[in-house]
Amino acid sequence: MTATNQWRLCVLAICAATATLMAIMPLRAQEKIQIVASFSILGDFAKNVGGDRVNVTTLVGPNSDVHVYTPAPADAKKIADARLVIINGLGLEGWLPRLVQSSGSKAAIVTATTNITPRKFGAHVDPHAWQNIANAKTYVANISKALSEAAPADAEFFRSNAEAYRTKLDALDEEIRLWTAQIPPEQRKVISTHDAFGYFSSAYGLVFVAPLGVSTESEASARDIASIITQIKTQKIPAVFLENISDPRLISRIAAETGANIGGTLYSDSLTDEKGDAPTYIDMVRHNIRVMRNALAGVTLRR
Amino acid sequence: MLGIYDALIAPFTEFEFMRRALAGVIALALGGAPIGVFLMLRRMSLVGDAMAHAILPGAAIGFLISGLNLFAMTFGGLIAGFAVAILAGIVARITELKEDASLAAFYLVSLALGVTIVSIKGTNIDLLHVLFGNILAMDDQTLLVIAFNATVTLIVLAVIYRPLVIECVDPVFLRTVSRAGAPAHLAFLALVVINLVNGFHALGTLLAVGLMILPASIAKFWSRDITGMICIAVAGAIVSGYAGLVLSFQTKVPSGPAIILVTAVLYVLSILFGKVGGLIRMMFPGKHLEA
Numbered sequence: 140m141t142a143t144n145q146w147r148l149c150v151l152a153i154c155a156a157t158a159t160l161m162a163i164m165p166l167r168a169q170e171k172i173q174i175v176a177s178f179s180i181l182g183d184f185a186k187n188v189g190g191d192r193v194n195v196t197t198l199v200g201p202n203s204d205v206h207v208y209t210p211a212p213a214d215a216k217k218i219a220d221a222r223l224v225i226i227n228g229l230g231l232e233g234w235l236p237r238l239v240q241s242s243g244s245k246a247a248i249v250t251a252t253t254n255i256t257p258r259k260f261g262a263h264v265d266p267h268a269w270q271n272i273a274n275a276k277t278y279v280a281n282i283s284k285a286l287s288e289a290a291p292a293d294a295e296f297f298r299s300n301a302e303a304y305r306t307k308l309d310a311l312d313e314e315i316r317l318w319t320a321q322i323p324p325e326q327r328k329v330i331s332t333h334d335a336f337g338y339f340s341s342a343y344g345l346v347f348v349a350p351l352g353v354s355t356e357s358e359a360s361a362r363d364i365a366s367i368i369t370q371i372k373t374q375k376i377p378a379v380f381l382e383n384i385s386d387p388r389l390i391s392r393i394a395a396e397t398g399a400n401i402g403g404t405l406y407s408d409s410l411t412d413e414k415g416d417a418p419t420y421i422d423m424v425r426h427n428i429r430v431m432r433n434a435l436a437g438v439t440l441r442r
Numbered sequence: 443m444l445g446i447y448d449a450l451i452a453p454f455t456e457f458e459f460m461r462r463a464l465a466g467v468i469a470l471a472l473g474g475a476p477i478g479v480f481l482m483l484r485r486m487s488l489v490g491d492a493m494a495h496a497i498l499p500g501a502a503i504g505f506l507i508s509g510l511n512l513f514a515m516t517f518g519g520l521i522a523g524f525a526v527a528i529l530a531g532i533v534a535r536i537t538e539l540k541e542d543a544s545l546a547a548f549y550l551v552s553l554a555l556g557v558t559i560v561s562i563k564g565t566n567i568d569l570l571h572v573l574f575g576n577i578l579a580m581d582d583q584t585l586l587v588i589a590f591n592a593t594v595t596l597i598v599l600a601v602i603y604r605p606l607v608i609e610c611v612d613p614v615f616l617r618t619v620s621r622a623g624a625p626a627h628l629a630f631l632a633l634v635v636i637n638l639v640n641g642f643h644a645l646g647t648l649l650a651v652g653l654m655i656l657p658a659s660i661a662k663f664w665s666r667d668i669t670g671m672i673c674i675a676v677a678g679a680i681v682s683g684y685a686g687l688v689l690s691f692q693t694k695v696p697s698g699p700a701i702i703l704v705t706a707v708l709y710v711l712s713i714l715f716g717k718v719g720g721l722i723r724m725m726f727p728g729k730h731l732e733a
Contacts, residue, residue, distance in 0.1 A: 358696035361687060364578050365457050388579040395581075396458050 172289055175221040177232045178205040179410040180269055181251055181278070183420045185225055187304045188283045192293050196221075198235075201412045210234055215242035222289055225282060228252045231266035249285040251278040258337050267407065270339035272312040275420065276305050311421055318432045319343050326435045330371060330379040330399070332390050335407035345431065348376075350389055359389060371397040378402035378434035402434025453691045460687060462580040466588055466644045467683030467701065470653055473592030474637045475675035476599055478658035479668065480630065483610040487658075489545060490651045494638050496526040496549035499556015501642065506559070512583050516639055523635030526552050531628060577644050577687075577697045584643050591640045595633050602626040607668055645698045652702040653679055660709050663716025678708055 171194040176182035182197035189195065198214050199205045205227075218224055219242040226232050228250040239248065255274050257264040268274045283301035287294035319327070327345045329336070334349040350359040350367055370376070371393070378400045381387045394401050405427050406417040417423035454460045481487050500522025504514035526548040533548075534541035599606075605626035608616045616623045641650025661674035686701030695703070714721050 358698070359576065359578060360694045360696050360700075361453070361460060361463070361578055361691040362694045364459060365453065365691060368457060368459070388581060389576055392459055392462075392579040392581065 172223065172286065173221045174223045174225060174286075175217050175246070176225045177227060177235055178203075178408065180408075180420050180423070181225050181227060181282075183410060184251070184275070184278050184282055184304075185286075188279060188297055188301045189286055190296065190300050192290065192296060193286065199409070201410050201415070201418075203409055205231060205408050208232075208234060210238045214238060218242040218244045218246060221246040223247050223249055223285055225249045225251055225285070227266055227268070229257050229264050229266035229268060247285065247289065249281065251281050253277075253281050258341065265334075265337045267335045268338050269420070270336055270407070270424075271342040272308050272315065272424070273342065274338060276308050279304055279308070307421060311424055314425065315343055315428045318428045319345065322432055322435045326377055328374060328376045329402075329431055329435070330367060330376060330390070330393065331405055331407070332380075332382045332387075333407070335382070336405075339427075350393070364389070364393065368393060368397055371399050380405045380430070380434070382407055400434060403430040405430060449692065450688060453688060459578055459580070460691065462585060463577045463687055463697065464684060466577060466580045466585055467653075467687065468680055469585075469589045469592040470637075470640055470644050471657070471676055471679030471683055473595035474641060474654040475657045475661075475679040476672045477595065477630075477633055477637050478654035478656075479661060479671045479675050480606060480610065481634065481655065482658040482662065483668070486542075487655050489542065490634065490638065490654055492545055492549045493523055493527065493634055494642075494651050496552040497523040497635065497638050497642065499552050499559070501639070502556050503559055512587060512643070516587060516643070519639040519642065520635060522552055522556070523638065524632060527631040527635060528628065531631065535624075577701070580644070588640050588643060591636050595637055598629055598633055602629050606630055610668075645701065649698045649702050652705060653683070656702065656705040656709055657682070660705070660712045663712035663718055663720050666718055678705065682708060 171192060172189065174185050174189065174193050174195045176185050176195055176197045178199040179197050179201050182195050185193065185195045196217050198210065198217065199208045215238055218239055221244060224235075224239060224244070224246045226235055226248060229252050239246070252266075252268050252274075255268050255277050257266075257268065259265070269278060279301050283297050286297045290297075322345075329345055329347050331347060331349050334347070336345075336347040339345065340347045348367060348370060350363050371379070376397075376399060379390050379394050379397075380402045381390055381404045391401065393399070404416070406423045410419065410423055411417045416426045454464060478487075478490070481490055497519040501515045501519035503522075504511070504516070504518025507518075508514040526545070530541060530545040530548045533539055533544040537544075602622075602625075605616060605620060605622035609623050609626065613623065637654060638650055641653060644650070645653065657675040657679040658671070660678045661671040664674050665671045682705040683701055686704040687697060689695055689704060690697040690700040693700075712720065715723070717723060
């Protein structure tokens with residue numbers, strides 16, 4: 140008799156639990172805004188603004204190259220399920236518009252670089268706008284605006300998150316200027332693998348030279364390599380840097396031939412995973428400027 | 443005079459990476475061009491391309507397992523290449539299917555497997571760009587691997603030269619006098635794989651096949667005997683490598699394509715002016731010797 144009672148109670152409990160779960164699940168799903176960000180840095184911005192009210196997935200994950208990404212069917216599915224798709228624009232994600240079309244998604248596309256004046260290379264624009272903190276703040280404002288339009292009830296929450304994050308970015312900007320000031324002006328020259336730091340360069344006064352063009356897709360010619368080697372020798376540039384998304388061999392060759400040090404790894408277009416040097420945008424920028432300062436000001440790395 | 447020196451010699455005296463690139467191209471030419479000649483004579487020119495596709499996934503898997511490690515990638519490429527070559531050879535010998543068809547089947551399987559494994563692992567760095575070297579970025583390791591492979595190729599080629607030549611011209615005769623045909627064929631396929639892996643390290647991407655096949659096609663227009671063809675193919679490959687590097691240095695054309703484009707120009711010139719079967723020769727045959 141007791142055994143039967145226990146058994147009945149169990150069934151009842153399971154029924155109750157299932158009912159509760161079923162009641163909660165759709166609610167939860169409605170609550171969180173599904174956001175797809177094209178690459179890891181945008182994803183980080185969206186997470187900071189959206190907090191726990193959003194669910195952010197990134198298409199091009201950590202340590203991957205957004206210039207030459209090949210989307211998979213899973214990506215089309217992610218986009219089809221999304222309310223918002225956040226892209227960088229400025230020609231960075233050439234593969235994305237077709238993906239959005241073919242996924243049949245009704246998601247709103249948010250271009251994070253709206254209101255940013257792009258740098259121009261002849262007919263091309265440089266997409267790496269996030270490397271300037273002032274631009275990053277515009278990214279955050281654009282994302283916050285788009286989120287508020289998607290969920291007006293949470294607008295205040297997004298606004299205060301964005302505000303808090305922008306304060307952090309301001310502090311970061313200060314920090315960069317502080318670190319840059321420690322590098323003697325004649326040594327503010329950096330060689331890295333692809334031309335991703337144009338915005339950083341014009342904002343903070345470091346000169347960047349790269350064998351590959353703005354996109355990692357281009358291939359270097361012997362002429363390019365030779366002119367960089369000559370430049371390093373004549374201008375006595377102290378260090379060259381690797382990137383997490385490009386072939387390190389070319390830059391190693393240049394270092395070997397000029398006697399310049401390999402200053403470390405810079406992160407330009409992609410964050411790292413949790414264990415890496417640059418799991419978030421702020422970590423990334425901080426890591427980059429420290430590595431540059433330590434290599435260029437002739438101080439050894441502490442880590 | 444100074445202008446010529448500046449244009450043709452100075453890039454190499456001034457920059458070490460140019461000297462290394464030249465050394466790499468020469469090693470590549472010494473190993474690859476003779477292989478290309480035999481591939482052409484055996485009507486297997488396109489097999490080179492198929493094998494290149496078969497090798498790619500192996501190297502990619504090596505890259506995924508141990509990162510940008512030259513030996514892991516070489517090893518992976520060699521294993522994938524050998525596996526496809528041997529399986530295709532076996533299927534061709536014990537079934538009705540011709541070798542080219544079974545090779546096509548196996549290289550496609552290898553390619554599909556490779557792409558699948560790479561996507562499951564989830565890296566999205568463009569593998570072609572990262573995996574395979576740039577002729578301008580030759581480090582000691584790469585140079586040694588290429589030179590070693592070229593040496594092995596020439597030695598093995600010397601050993602299997604006779605059966606290989608006879609099989610090219612008269613396979614039935616070879617079968618009646620010797621049983622060296624099958625082992626020689628397998629060894630030859632192994633050499634093809636080794637030289638393709640070599641080409642990958644130096645030229646990157648699928649252009650690797652170019653420095654193997656094009657010089658052989660050039661040689662066909664200038665010589666009737668195999669020794670002559672091999673010499674001309676090697677010379678053609680070295681000249682194209684050198685001229686391609688100079689072209690890339692002077693005009694900003696990427697080096698890999700520059701080298702292959704130079705071979706292509708030589709090829710077109712050979713089609714037109716070649717001594718053996720060149721178009722102009724055929725249209726205006728020289729006077730017959732008269733007694």
